Amino acid sequence: LAAGxxxxxxxxxxxxxxQLYSNHLYLMTMLAVVLxxxxxxxxxxxxxxGRSPGPRMVATWGPFVIRALVSIVYLYAALHKLAPDYLDxxxxxxxxxxxxxxxxxGLRTVGLLRLMALGSIVTELVLxxxxxxxxxxxxxxxxxxxxxxxIIALLPPTRDLVVFAVVMGSTYPLAFSPTLQILGSRxxxxxxxxxxxxxxxxxxxxxxxx
Numbered sequence: 418l419a420a421g422x423x424x425x426x427x428x429x430x431x432x433x434x435x436q437l438y439s440n441h442l443y444l445m446t447m448l449a450v451v452l453x454x455x456x457x458x459x460x461x462x463x464x465x466x467g468r469s470p471g472p473r474m475v476a477t478w479g480p481f482v483i484r485a486l487v488s489i490v491y492l493y494a495a496l497h498k499l500a501p502d503y504l505d506x507x508x509x510x511x512x513x514x515x516x517x518x519x520x521x522x523g524l525r526t527v528g529l530l531r532l533m534a535l536g537s538i539v540t541e542l543v544l545x546x547x548x549x550x551x552x553x554x555x556x557x558x559x560x561x562x563x564x565x566x567x568i569i570a571l572l573p574p575t576r577d578l579v580v581f582a583v584v585m586g587s588t589y590p591l592a593f594s595p596t597l598q599i600l601g602s603r604x605x606x607x608x609x610x611x612x613x614x615x616x617x618x619x620x621x622x623x624x625x626x627x
Contacts, residue, residue, distance in 0.1 A: 424449035441580045455479030478545040482623025488545045495541035540564045558589045
């Protein structure tokens with residue numbers, strides 16, 4: 418209900434104000450629509466806690482779409498930074514001021530700024546690719562936290578930066594969960610004998626390991 422109400426409100430906002438342009442708002446709208454249409458109360462919800470214990474099944478398209486959105490966002494962000502001004506560190510140097518944590522002037526060197534610029538691109542590529550590999554999901558999620566926290570701390574605090582960090586971070590428990598893999602397989606890829614698959618339900622998967 419909450420996701421549906423949010424999705425309707427955000428779609429109406431975008432439809433009414435056609436001059437409104439915000440990548441973060443578009444991302445939040447798409448995530449809200451997925452949560453509204455998907456079977457989001459099957460697991461990891463207050464409704465699910467009141468049901469009988471044991472592995473629950475959820476439709477795979479919802480987690481897949483969320484993973485795809487997260488992957489696309491980070492991949493686009495990494496590719497967008499492949500510009501001379503950013504790779505040289507000039508963009509970071511121009512924005513490293515008035516942050517919640519002052520950036521030391523002694524560390525404002527060309528070599529370090531270039532290393533930070535390259536590190537941010539590599540981190541976003543790790544996030545975009547690691548989200549699809551069970552063995553890399555936890556490392557990718559940790560790298561995402563390492564990426565967003567310094568951005569909020571060192572760059573000028575703006576609504577867009579905070580909203581982007583919160584929105585992306587809210588997807589990590591689902592998008593980077595190693596248990597949300599192919600039906601009938603554990604996070605290590607081995608067959609899960611506890612899953613009794615039915616031909617009529619080819620697009621379901623366990624919400625967690627039993």
